Amino acid sequence: MSEFVSAGRLERVMKAGHLGVTSECGPPRGTDPEEVRKKGMLIKDYVDAINVTDNQTAMTRMSSLAACVHLKLLGIEPVLQMVTRDRNRVALQSDILGAASFDIPNMLCLSGDHQSFGDCAQGQNVHDLDSMQLVQTVRHMRDEGKFLGGDDIKRPPKIFVGAAANPFADPFEIRVPRLAKKIACGAEFIQTQCIYNIDKFKEWMRRAVDRGLHEKAFIMAGMTPMKSVGMAKYMKKKVPGMDVPDEIIARLSGVEKGKQAQEGIDICVEHIQQLKEVTGVAGFHIMAIEWEEKVPEIVERSGLYPRPEI
Amino acid sequence: MIIAEKKPIEEIIEEVRNFDRILILGCNECVTVCEAGGKKEVEVLASALRMYFITQGKEKIISEHTIERQCDHEYLEEIRKDIDNYDAIVSLACGVGVQFAAEKYLTMPLLPGVNTICLGANEDRGLWTERCQACGSCVLARTGGICPVSRCAKRVLNGPCGGSTNGKCELGPDIDCAWQLILDRLKALGRMDDYEKVAPIKDWSTDRAGGPRTVTREDVNI
Amino acid sequence: MRLKIPTNFRIVRLPCTGKIDIIHILRAFEKGADGLYVVGCMEGDCHFNQGNYRARKRVEQAAKILDQVGVGGERVKMYNLSSGEGPLFAQYSIEMVNKIKEMGPSPVRLAKQKMAKQKKVTAA
Numbered sequence: 001m002s003e004f005v006s007a008g009r010l011e012r013v014m015k016a017g018h019l020g021v022t023s024e025c026g027p028p029r030g031t032d033p034e035e036v037r038k039k040g041m042l043i044k045d046y047v048d049a050i051n052v053t054d055n056q057t058a059m060t061r062m063s064s065l066a067a068c069v070h071l072k073l074l075g076i077e078p079v080l081q082m083v084t085r086d087r088n089r090v091a092l093q094s095d096i097l098g099a100a101s102f103d104i105p106n107m108l109c110l111s112g113d114h115q116s117f118g119d120c121a122q123g124q125n126v127h128d129l130d131s132m133q134l135v136q137t138v139r140h141m142r143d144e145g146k147f148l149g150g151d152d153i154k155r156p157p158k159i160f161v162g163a164a165a166n167p168f169a170d171p172f173e174i175r176v177p178r179l180a181k182k183i184a185c186g187a188e189f190i191q192t193q194c195i196y197n198i199d200k201f202k203e204w205m206r207r208a209v210d211r212g213l214h215e216k217a218f219i220m221a222g223m224t225p226m227k228s229v230g231m232a233k234y235m236k237k238k239v240p241g242m243d244v245p246d247e248i249i250a251r252l253s254g255v256e257k258g259k260q261a262q263e264g265i266d267i268c269v270e271h272i273q274q275l276k277e278v279t280g281v282a283g284f285h286i287m288a289i290e291w292e293e294k295v296p297e298i299v300e301r302s303g304l305y306p307r308p309e310i
Numbered sequence: 311m312i313i314a315e316k317k318p319i320e321e322i323i324e325e326v327r328n329f330d331r332i333l334i335l336g337c338n339e340c341v342t343v344c345e346a347g348g349k350k351e352v353e354v355l356a357s358a359l360r361m362y363f364i365t366q367g368k369e370k371i372i373s374e375h376t377i378e379r380q381c382d383h384e385y386l387e388e389i390r391k392d393i394d395n396y397d398a399i400v401s402l403a404c405g406v407g408v409q410f411a412a413e414k415y416l417t418m419p420l421l422p423g424v425n426t427i428c429l430g431a432n433e434d435r436g437l438w439t440e441r442c443q444a445c446g447s448c449v450l451a452r453t454g455g456i457c458p459v460s461r462c463a464k465r466v467l468n469g470p471c472g473g474s475t476n477g478k479c480e481l482g483p484d485i486d487c488a489w490q491l492i493l494d495r496l497k498a499l500g501r502m503d504d505y506e507k508v509a510p511i512k513d514w515s516t517d518r519a520g521g522p523r524t525v526t527r528e529d530v531n532i
Numbered sequence: 533m534r535l536k537i538p539t540n541f542r543i544v545r546l547p548c549t550g551k552i553d554i555i556h557i558l559r560a561f562e563k564g565a566d567g568l569y570v571v572g573c574m575e576g577d578c579h580f581n582q583g584n585y586r587a588r589k590r591v592e593q594a595a596k597i598l599d600q601v602g603v604g605g606e607r608v609k610m611y612n613l614s615s616g617e618g619p620l621f622a623q624y625s626i627e628m629v630n631k632i633k634e635m636g637p638s639p640v641r642l643a644k645q646k647m648a649k650q651k652k653v654t655a656a
Contacts, residue, residue: 085464089511111464111471114481125464132468133511148511166472174470174493174505181468181506193472240473240480319600350555354597357558362601365639369647 005142005188006160008105009077009310010049013283014189014218018308019276020283022079022191022220023295024051025071027062033070036062039292040076046299048307049077049106051191051285055086058118065095068104079162080104083112088128089137089148096141100157108162108191109134132185135163139186163187165219167204168197168243176207183217190217191285194224197243198274205280214280221275224287225294226264229253265294272302311431312340312404313438314347314424319358322400325421326359329370329398334359334423335389335411336376337403344438346424347402349376355402355423380407386414393418429460446516446523452509454495461488467509535622538629541567549573549610550583557594557608564641567607567632571621574612584612603639607632 004011014020023043028035040050050071054064068078080099082092099107111131115123129137137148138161145156163182167175179190195201201221208214226232229252236244248267255263268286275281284304288294299305326332334356342348356374363370373396377385380403393415401408402423412420428440443460449467450457459465463481470489473480477490496502514520546552549572560568570591572584588610595605611624 111466113473114463116481127465128514129511130464130466130468131471132508136508136511164472169470169472170474170476170487171470171490171493177506178470181508184506185468185508240475319597350553353555354558357555357562358597358601361558361562361598361603361640364643364647365602367643367646 006105006158007103008049008160010079010106010189011160012310013048013308016308016310018310019281019304020049020189020218020220021047021299021304021307022049022051022283022285023047023292024053024285024287024289025067025292026053026056026289027064027067029059029061031062033062033067036067036070037074040071040074042292043295044074044076046296046305046307047286048283049079051079051081051108051287054081054083054110054112055118057113058085058115058120060119065099065104068099069102072102072104077106078104079106079108081108081110082134083110084127084129084131084134085112085115085125088126092129092134092137093141093147096138096157096159097153100155100159103158105158106160106162107138108164109138109187110164131163132182135161135182135185135187160188161186162189162191164193165190166193166241167195167201168193169241172200172204175204176211176213179208180211180213183213187217189282190219192220192222193241194222194287195271195275196248197245198271200243201275202278205278209280214282218282219280220283220285221272221281222285222287223268223272223298224289225268225291225298226252226260227291228257228260228264231264265298268298269301272298272304276302311343311429312406312426313344313428313430313440314341314404314426315344316346316351316355316402316424317422319355319362322355322421322423323359323362326370326398326400329419331371331373331395331397332359333373333375333389333392333396333399335380335399335401335403336374337378337380337401337407338376339379340404341402341424343432345436347404351402352376355400379403381410383414386411390415443517444523445512445514446520447513449509449512452504452507453492454499454501456488456492456495458488458492461486461491467512535618537622537625541625541629548578548580548583549587550578550580550585552587552590554590554594554597557591558597561598561603561607561638561640564638564644566635566638566641567628569608569624569628570610571624572610572612574614577614604635606635607638 010020025039052064052067055061064081068080071078109131115121115125138159141153142157142159145153147153165179229249232244232249232252235242252260252263272284286295286298334352336347336349336352338348352374356372360372377388379385380401398419398421400421400423401411405426408420408422429442429444430438430440433439440460445459458467458469462469463479464471470487474487474490477487479485479487496504549570552570557568570587572587573579575584578584591608591610595608598607599605613620
């Protein structure tokens, strides 16, 4: 964790010892870049970098790479999310080169939701590599300066590479070994699935710290504010790998409909305040899907604004 | 074995509509075991087709025959002497048999009567499930005998993914999470330490991606 | 028991309804039968354990096929009774025959008759 591997701010903020803050933006289901720019402008002063999702839930959207370029051209630092579902190793390496040609400094490697969840359920999937092997690939291209095939890369990419972790998926006992594996493959930062079960997350974190994993990678806690009790119930029942405790649902239903959104934001802020105190938490990844306008409030009230000068 | 499923009869009716003399050709191996294309299924299909066409005012000749298997020259040769009695053959063999028969009888329309589904096992009476994708480079020793290529919907080689829930795949509660199975197995074998070994990037060139595959044994070909 | 039952059906005796295969049902209709019913032991009382369960599934399958080819799945049905229930057998027989009468002759039989007539005409 010494010299910088990318030209990005996210890496520098966390290596300087500050809590990193990232958020997320989903590209539009169309060709208008203005939608991407608008979301970016809303939150750019409140975060160190913005993740751009890659055909999330397998719904076809503007490509993550293109949207990242739009952000970069506005002076906003993106995190390129790349799933292994849709591209083989030729295309994956190619897109990494494309991203690096625009000096996009961060990447998050994921498997991706199965295509049957999206709008092309009849399509093929690729999974030539899995998410861990993709992390290895980025590191190989960056540190060895070589393609998977062995040839040299002209002007190797300088990318700070991350992976996702889900402390709430089954089986729980291998979630930390899995985190260890991703870090062993070369992941330098981790963004977790959104956290509602603070106790379970603390247990996961404790095990990770036990193994010293927090010193090998920056672990960022994922946070998503609930908009309504309906959303909470949906996430509890219908989203695989999501853990929403009943207390959250109770708290939200105890409030009249018009005030639930604010309650959801309050819960999110409280959780961030709690997690700031937990050893090993290196930052927060705030995913306010289609609710980006609330990110400034969350960051401010959590005491994470203004972003540090580095 | 190869698992296949009967095609809907409506589809077969369309396939044979314009032919007058049809042979329904069954296979005594895999499709018999998965009850899709053996002697019994041949009889039932032939009878059903006869009744359909009679009620349409068309009396077609629909014959029945089942051979040992349709993927070997010697068995397919058995029907050569009668082949001129037919205008078309509906083969209830798997895709392999249909094609092999078509290659042998170049001028005879060969129509498939089943949909070939997968390589699998007979888990229970009436239940056949996929086990192998014929990737050409077997990793079962590393994964405790459970295949992540055929049983994981995303063929994750370093699993499980974040969607695994209660031992089931994110696709649904009736699909086991292959990686949960692998972990259970590694635990039972006392090999949990193997879990953190990173499986390397796979060579898919032996898979279908590398092109149609061939196996040769020079030593048995005199 | 000297009960009144219709006379226009043939009884085919089997050691157990489990002996029936789908093809037996289909062949009967292929030969022109208008209806077919399978009479087996009460469920749970099969002398050979599960024969009547197998029969039920096969009857269902055959009915499906008969529907698909336009003959009519309603023409085949399974009944369960114990061997001592003579009056019930009579009742089921009457029920079945009446249903088939209502449905009319099997399309296969009609088609075969029509074909036979046409052949006679061309021959003459």
